[in-house]
Amino acid sequence: MVMKGSEVIAQYLVQQKVPYVFGICGHGNVGMLDALYDVRDKVNLVSPRHEQCAGHMADAYFRVRHQPVATLTSTGPGSANMVMSLATALSDSSAFLAITSNVPTSQMNRAPFQELYKHNQADFPSVLRPVVKRSFQPSRVDMLPLALRQAFDTMVSGRPGPVNLDVPYNLYQEEADVEVPPPSQVMGAQRPAASAEDLGKVVELLKAARQPVFFIGHGVTLSEAGPALTALSRRLGLPVITSPNGMGCVPADDVQTLGFIGRNGAYPANQAGRHADLIITVGTRFDDRSSSSWQPGYSWNFPKTRLVHVDIDPQELGRNYPPTVGIVADCKVFCEQLLAAIDEASLFDAGTYAGWREQVAGWHAEWERFVRPNFSAITTPIRPEYVVDTLQKVLPDDVILSLDSGVHHNWFMQFWKPRRPQSMLNSWGYSSMGFGVCGVLGAQLAAPDRPCVAVVGDGGFTMTPYVVCTAVEYELPCVWIVWNNFAWGAIRDIQHGMFGGREHGTAFYKGKQGPGGERYNPDFAAWARACGADGMTVTRSEDLGDAVAAALRNRRPCVIDVHIDGDVRPPSTGTWQLPPTPFKEPAFGKPWVA
Structure with missing residues (x-):
């Protein structure tokens, strides 16, 4: 059958039963968008406001469903924005197909708009090489079927990971007599056993x-x-x-x-x-x-x-x-x-x-006696333990929790008790900020009937606040709980723990910088309302449970700005070192060498 390259890709996605493509338009991928238009009843295109977000959404979707989806980006900056989300997925063994677009083959090595050519023509796959399992760059339409099949097989075989299909954009429009390859049967089929x-x-x-x-x-x-x-x-x-x-x-x-x-x-x-x-x-x-x-x-x-x-x-x-x-x-x-x-x-x-x-x-009993009293402490600002405990009580058993990188993640690692697998999403290996903020959108698409809640730092949310626009656009009832301690709290804690409290560049102030200045953050609840979502600010412990319950009940996108006491730090029970800085002794418990 004579088919355009974009039609081969679109039909393979249909055959592979890929339900979503998360992507951003660009001049380099309009041919692919046109082919997706023809299969829009089978493959849904969701367009967030940033390519990094698209990648985090695809990553989170796989973590919840264990079924890969695809992303689509244009040449140059659009695809370069995928590096963070691909690195996150690779580090945590999560899989998705990243379709990137490149300059046309007829213009390669001539320095056209957005070509990387210093060491090799159309060299963008070299950018992604450290952050994917494999990159494929077909240069003719008749090379696409094999590349697509191998890409899917590679993505889900053995240890899962993201795979890149880099497509010169003339291939989207050019035609060849080709067949759509058979779907990959690898997922779940390769299960090596112990001898x-x-x-x-x-x-x-x-x-x-x-x-x-x-x-x-x-x-x-x-x-x-x-x-x-x-x-x-x-x-x-x-x-x-x-x-x-x-x-x-x-x-x-x-x-x-x-x-x-x-x-x-x-x-x-x-x-x-x-x-x-x-x-x-x-x-x-x-x-x-x-x-x-x-x-x-x-x-x-x-x-x-x-x-x-x-x-x-x-x-x-x-x-x-x-x-x-x-x-x-x-x-x-x-x-x-x-x-x-x-x-x-x-x-x-x-x-x-x-x-x-x-x-x-x-x-267990020793630990409970040490930590439990603070879980019910009523304070302003709110103690971190109280937040974790309240969410544990208010959120239903089937909640999917999407966690961003930050000090709040340390508290949830230590005290959160997820009741189901594939329901606590973490950027663990790469610890990228934005994963939890954006990933909750992909989680909600993967599990539309389940509550999806992101607990994110004020720093991470400020990096990626556009997510609320996408939630409103696509009517995704995600809830963001912003852990607002007016600081890059995890790094501020390192300054206090390892550098004698020499705090610099880690807290948010307006005007006079440093202790004594006026703490500053945007009004996150107002930002949510400006986007068309619900927004609430919680400064008292006793108001938190009702605010979260109302957000879940309303089934609308919602941001809850929760003011947290940033001077309360997670109690260390092991240690961690930033060489050559000496490591600290545990706050509770002591080492024991056999």
Whole structure:
């Protein structure tokens, strides 16, 4: 069939059942927009006000649905704005197809409008190379079918990640006799398993252990291994430490669910990590924040503690801690295999690790006695713990929480208890500001019947306030709760914790800069109302619950500006270092080296 290049792309998106393209128009992609017009009943075009937002929306959509969508940007600056969202998605193993447009092939290497040509003609894929799994740049229409099929297969095979299809814009309009390729069947089909020999080694390590613990992450979420991991944890009676992207995979209200580990982790999680004699790590990695910057005794005690490391990506095995047993496997398959092996061995019963569970329960009780009084404190401005606790009570079980980077994220890592998998969205690996602000739009499109709430800092919201326009345009009832502490709070806290309180360039003042000046922020609620959304300002603790409940009830876009006490800092239970600055001791608990 003779087809335009844009028609090949559009028909492949239809065949692949891609429901959305998030994109911004430009002279370089109007040919693609014209083809999308013909399939608008099957593929919805959503146009936010910034390309970075489009990428974050696609990223969040995948995290909620585990189905990839596409983005569309024009040549030059429009596609360059995608770098942040692609880096965020790659760092957190989230997938979407980024269709970027480039200069026409007939003009390559002649320095036409918006060409990067210093080292190679039409060299934009080199810009994206570090932030995608693969970039494809077909130069003829008959190259598109293979590039599209390979792009989708690459995107969702193994460890998911974003893929770039860079299209010279003449291909959108030029024709060729081509066939639309068959849809990708890779998603969910490639599930490597552990060998019988490795499973036997894990069972032997469990037999020898007295204080084992699971540490799980986004790999468990992506493989939808939550039920299998929960069954395994309960069968063995073992505690589970969760990374932020693994939260919700195991029941949050179970005493064996310990929460996050590291500087801003929960005390029971750090205690379990310090004292465990065996760690079974499933689908996560030991980055600096979940390892107390690899300081022995603060979160982990490797190599004295034995380590089973399971991941679908072989590059992650042994990156920071050499495993006793390293296994390349799908997380769900591994959990099901280990559960079957344990049942077959009949070596474990409810009493096997009873003493270990008693220790863990004691740490839970210590932590609760320390933190619980502040959760009900009525103050002005509002204490951070009160905000987390109020949202935990007011938001329904099926809420999707979209969190931005900032000090508020530290509080939610430490205390939030998501009740479902794929319902706590974090920019973890790259920690990009704007992800939570923009991602909630993609989450709402992925789950239109569920409440979607973004908790974002005042700094991050000010970077990306245009999201409210898009929510009003497309009638998306997203709620933004702005954590307003009049500062880049996370960095201000570093200045106070590591630099003796020499605060500079981290707080928002009008006129006189620095302490004693007048604190300044825009009226976020007024901004929301100017966009056509609802807007509220909350300065008293007792008003917060009713404001959030009203926003959910109204089912309209809404911004709630919540004034937070920025001088209350999360209690560290591990540590974190910015070398060569010395690391700090925990505010609660103390390191323990085996």
